[in-house]
Amino acid sequence: MTIAAAPSLGAENPWLNAQRQFDNAADILNLSPGLRAVLREVRRELIVRFPVKLDGGGLRVFEGYRVQHNVTRGPAKGGIRFHPDTNLDEVKALAMWMTWKCALANIPFGGAKGGVVCDPATLSHRELERLTRRFASEISVLIGPESDIPAPDVNTSGEIMAWIMDTISMEAGYSVPAVVTGKPLDIGGSEGRPSATGRGVCIVALEACNRLGMEPHRTSVAVQGFGNVGSVAALLMHDAGFKICAVSDVHGGIYRDDGIEIHDLLEFRARTGGLAAFPRTEPVSNSALLELPVDLLVPAALENQITVRNAGRLQARVVVEAANGPTTPDADVILERRGITVVPDILANAGGVTVSYFEWVQDLQSLFWEEGEINHKLERILKKAFVQMCDHADAQRVSLRLGAYLVAVKRVADATAVRGIYP
Ligand code: GLU
Numbered sequence: 416m417t418i419a420a421a422p423s424l425g426a427e428n429p430w431l432n433a434q435r436q437f438d439n440a441a442d443i444l445n446l447s448p449g450l451r452a453v454l455r456e457v458r459r460e461l462i463v464r465f466p467v468k469l470d471g472g473g474l475r476v477f478e479g480y481r482v483q484h485n486v487t488r489g490p491a492k493g494g495i496r497f498h499p500d501t502n503l504d505e506v507k508a509l510a511m512w513m514t515w516k517c518a519l520a521n522i523p524f525g526g527a528k529g530g531v532v533c534d535p536a537t538l539s540h541r542e543l544e545r546l547t548r549r550f551a552s553e554i555s556v557l558i559g560p561e562s563d564i565p566a567p568d569v570n571t572s573g574e575i576m577a578w579i580m581d582t583i584s585m586e587a588g589y590s591v592p593a594v595v596t597g598k599p600l601d602i603g604g605s606e607g608r609p610s611a612t613g614r615g616v617c618i619v620a621l622e623a624c625n626r627l628g629m630e631p632h633r634t635s636v637a638v639q640g641f642g643n644v645g646s647v648a649a650l651l652m653h654d655a656g657f658k659i660c661a662v663s664d665v666h667g668g669i670y671r672d673d674g675i676e677i678h679d680l681l682e683f684r685a686r687t688g689g690l691a692a693f694p695r696t697e698p699v700s701n702s703a704l705l706e707l708p709v710d711l712l713v714p715a716a717l718e719n720q721i722t723v724r725n726a727g728r729l730q731a732r733v734v735v736e737a738a739n740g741p742t743t744p745d746a747d748v749i750l751e752r753r754g755i756t757v758v759p760d761i762l763a764n765a766g767g768v769t770v771s772y773f774e775w776v777q778d779l780q781s782l783f784w785e786e787g788e789i790n791h792k793l794e795r796i797l798k799k800a801f802v803q804m805c806d807h808a809d810a811q812r813v814s815l816r817l818g819a820y821l822v823a824v825k826r827v828a829d830a831t832a833v834r835g836i837y838p
Contacts, residue, residue, distance in 0.1 A: 426745050427719045429508035435744045437511065440820035443811060450828050457507050458525075459483045463553040467546045470539050477546060479531040481554040483563055484510035487830045490561055491527035492517055492768060494568025494597075495550075495575075501530035505718070509568075512739050513768065515823035516761040519800050522772040527563050529554065535570050547575050551582040558583065560593035560779065566771050567597040567643070569717070573609065577602055593778035596771035605774035606786035608767075611793060613647025615766015616713060616737045617655055618794055620648075622801045623733055623758045624711075635709040637661035637731070639668070639701060641690060644737050644764065645715030646681065653677040657711070661704050662690065665716075668704045669696035705729060714741035721746045729755060736760035751814050759816040761823060762800055769796050 425431040434455050441451045460482045466474045480503055483491040493513035496506075506528045514526025531550055535543055557563050567576060576595045580602060583594045592603030600606070607614070624631055636657045638649045641664040653659050658674040669675065669690050683693050691698065705712060705720060708730045714720045715737035721729065726742075726749035734750065735758045736742060742750070742757060750757055770793055777783050800822070808818025 426743055427722065428504055429718050429740050430504035430511075432740065432744050433508035433511045436816065436820060437515075437824065439744075439817055440824045443813070443817070443821060444825055444828065446824070446828055450831060453831060454485065454824065454827060457482050457484045457510055458486060459557065460503065460507065461554060461557055462503065463550070465549050465553050467542060467549055470542060477531055477533055477550070479529065479550050479553065480506045481529040481557050481563070481565075482506045482510040482527060483557065484526040484528075485514040485827060486525035486562075487827055487834060488518060488525055489523035490525065491557075491563035492524035492566070492771065493527040493529070494566045494767075495529035495531070495571050495579075496569040497531050497533050497535045497571055497575075498569055499532060499534040501532055506530045508718075509739055512761055514827060515820060516765050516768055517772075518823040518826040519761050519804070519819055520765045520769050520772075520796050521800070521826070522769060522796070524564075524768070524772065527565075528568070529565055543575070544578055547578045548582045551579040552586065555583060555586060558594060560591060560775070564593070564771070564775060565595050566767070569642075573597055573599045573604065576604075593775050596774040597767075598774070603774075603778045605770055605777055605789060606784065607789040607793070608770045608774055609643065610647045610651075611770035611789075612644045612737070612764050612767035613649075614651055614790065614793065615769065615797055616644065616648035616715070616735060616763055617651035618766065618797045619758055619763045619801060620652060620657070620711065620713070620733075620735045621655060622798060623735060623756065626805065627733065627756060629710065629732070631656040632658075634658065634711050635660045635672075635674070636711045636713060637670075637704050637707050637709045638713040638715055638737075639663050639704050639720060640714065640716030640738065641684075642715070644767075645713065648713055648715060648737055650677045650681065652713075660709050661699055661707055663699065663701050663704050664690055665701075666691065668699045668701060669693050670699040670704070670707060671696045672708075711735060714738050716741070719743055721750070723749065726750055727753070729753075731755065733758065736763045739764065747814065747816060757814065757816055759804075759819045762797070762804055762815075762819050765800065766793055766797060769793050 509528035718740035726746035
């Protein structure tokens with residue numbers, strides 16, 4: 416009798432998954448029990464509940480979180496997401512992933528994340544501003560240019576960062592641009608930041624193809640998610656020669672086996688507000704998109720998209736994780752067994768936080784760089800991290816994810832050991 420693979424307990428709890436990924440690296444690194452205990456938990460977690468005045472005159476109480484996983488190598492860093500399904504465990508996982516992401520890119524930050532349980536689509540612009548400003552005030556006990564620096568994430572934007580920057584500045588009595596990154600250019604944002612995560616995905620996809628002997632011109636791609644990350648990744652990968660055969664947003668996707676002209680699609684979306692009915696494409700659901708016959712898959716939406724339920728049916732040779740946590744550890748095992756290469760999130764989407772680091776440095780110096788210089792520096796950092804990840808994966812004969820974790824966890828562990836334990 417064959418027994419179907421059952422998901423292990425809590426298989427889709429991102430926090431348990433993040434801890435499992437850490438444990439895999441800690442085992443190989445032979446981390447001491449003390450260090451392991453420090454690094455597998457978050458340093459601080461703040462839950463806030465706060466009222467927001469609604470346009471109709473009523474009040475509604477929202478719940479939000481700011482979690483700092485680690486601050487050993489520098490200030491905590493990580494985005495804020497507004498999503499109806501966010502919760503403390505998700506934010507804890509995202510904070511831990513930020514620690515490893517910053518360590519792998521070797522930028523001097525720890526890891527943090529924030530979230531507010533809300534559906535921005537149901538809030539007016541004014542309600543969204545009041546919610547953002549009150550949340551910023553509630554977490555102002557933690558955030559600051561030297562302590563913890565938020566940025567955009569799912570459903571948050573440059574405008575929302577501007578409101579956070581303004582709220583913190585009004586409370587301080589002077590402008591504090593370096594308290595958030597991903598701001599508009601007018602108030603100390605950086606050239607290249609809005610496109611940085613997608614640009615990083617493209618850089619890393621090209622490196623992965625190079626390693627596997629795949630030519631971009633002969634590589635078909637499906638991109639799940641067409642937000643800030645997915646749309647820029649699709650555009651830059653299209654311009655780099657990849658054939659983008661499918662893309663999707665929250666409402667569903669479109670597919671065309673001989674490739675979609677992404678410039679035209681962006682223009683179409685700006686005009687119609689969606690992807691559906693783009694000429695000469697067929698509709699495809701978000702789950703079916705993952706199983707399309709393409710060479711390279713870019714999940715650029717949310718966690719837990721590739722699980723034990725569909726990992727056996729993926730047809731891609733390579734998965735480039737533009738989202739955070741799109742593949743569960745159980746699915747990772749299946750993909751590895753099937754010879755599918757996964758370029759892990761902590762490298763594939765590190766372009767965003769890397770240019771956030773440049774933005775923070777520019778704000779602190781009040782000296783601003785040109786976009787060419789920023790893109791060049793970004794490429795250098797990601798390529799170096801790619802090589803280090805591959806070297807560790809090859810030396811230990813493990814997956815790229817584990818290779819990336821070995822580099823990142825060791826950097827944080829070494830920094831902890833060298834600082835010593837206070838007092
Ligand atoms: N939210 C992005 C991420 O998950 C960017 C974080 C940042 O720039 O601090 O990496």
